[in-house]
């Protein structure tokens with residue numbers, strides 16, 4: 037895509053000491069509000085209400101700007117409509133979520149809702165998932181408005197409050213509302229992948245992976261009912277034993293490796309130049325070395341998730357008393373479906389592995405993998421992300437399309453656009469990956485400032501009049 041043409045003003049992303057201090061204090065304040073979601077019926081509504089008040093206080097300019105409309109949807113989600121000056125430009129949407137997963141104090145270096153700053157890092161639940169994005173988006177807009185910025189291209193900011201528990205009251209309602217208003221979006225940018233550093237052996241340089249799809253998912257309940265009785269005279273098989281054997285068969289039988297189908301091949305081909313010899317030759321010739329690369333990817337639990345549908349046993353329940361053989365045993369398996377498979381295909385495979393009619397299957401939730409968004413030279417959203425990555429992170433040589441192994445609220449917006457990109461402009465190392473939904477989640481003050489700067493530039497870059505030009509490699 038060519039550089040932005042006809043941009044009358046470009047507001048430089050320079051911020052005063054006072055502004056930088058205020059922005060990190062604002063993120064700390066956001067972390068301190070425990071907006072935890074446990075289940076769709078159990079979210080911390082008091083904290084969500086407080087969070088709504090908090091953003092009004094911290095970003096006053098956004099709330100008083102005449103060309104910005106703010107609406108509360110589903111009681112605690114927020115939708116901002118930023119009216120651009122040129123209605124001929126198709127709007128886009130930035131997304132983030134305010135809720136976080138639970139964080140019991142155990143194992144944390146500092147309390148998870150303290151928002152403490154230590155050694156240049158802000159600590160706490162939500163610093164990477166996903167209050168960093170939420171606060172950086174609003175902060176960037178607030179600072180642009182203070183500098184009298186008026187966007188050309190309209191955009192929406194959608195902040196869900198229940199992403200961690202399905203998005204049914206936040207994202208789904210916002211999506212339905214925008215659809216009813218006849219909105220069609222040029223593209224969406226949500227959380228998802230990162231600038232990855234240290235995930236692949238021999239690859240010394242970081243690379244940006246923009247997720248152009250995300251895996252599907254199934255929450256599957258397995259249940260076995262057997263005759264209960266006295267533990268002093270047990271039958272040969274019990275509900276617990278039958279279910280445990282079924283689960284064990286599933287754990288011992290990974291679903292097929294789907295390497296070669298979906299966006300992963302493109303990711304690897306685009307990364308080939310970053311590898312030293314002979315890995316670069318291997319990746320450039322996947323027609324020959326595909327089976328080798330596929331086997332290597334299976335060996336690591338993160339890259340394994342990129343090549344196949346994964347199964348995680350997340351809940352197991354049976355029995356109420358030590359000397360009673362229980363009538364029922366239940367387990368929940370969370371499956372994440374590879375882009376080349378469907379819910380139906382995966383259910384078939386799982387049933388064949390279990391191969392025991394006494395095990396009943398109940399699908400609790402299920403959705404297919406998300407469609408693959410365009411990443412070619414004419415894909416406006418992808419190219420704007422690429423352009424902004426290259427200017428804010430000049431040390432990153434490769435920007436590649438990939439898949440998101442987790443799920444995001446953006447999956448509820450396929451009715452509004454075919455171009456959904458899941459990308460956080462933040463470096464992620466393997467230990468950071470484990471902190472997401474784990475312990476000691478933290479973000480460096482510098483990384484947060486850079487994320488805010490990225491969005492500050494991105495919003496301005498999105499004002500381009502030019503459609504991306506095909507077949508030009510340089511921006």
Ligand SMILES: CC/C=C\C/C=C\C/C=C\C/C=C\C/C=C\C/C=C\CCC(=O)N[C@@H](Cc1ccccc1)C(=O)O
Pocket residue numbers: 199200201202227228229230232235236253303304338339342440441442443444464469472
């Ligand atoms: C060739 C490429 C080689 C290597 C790539 C290396 C690594 C890729 C690894 C990691 C990718 C990086 C980051 C992914 C991190 C997090 C996942 C992203 C978003 C997930 C957000 C989330 O947690 N969502 C929940 C939402 C949910 C809740 C309830 C029901 C359904 C969904 C989730 O997915 O569970």
Ligand SMILES: [Zn+2]
Pocket residue numbers: 133165166199227
């Ligand atoms: Zn998230």
Ligand SMILES: [Zn+2]
Pocket residue numbers: 137165200473
């Ligand atoms: Zn999450």
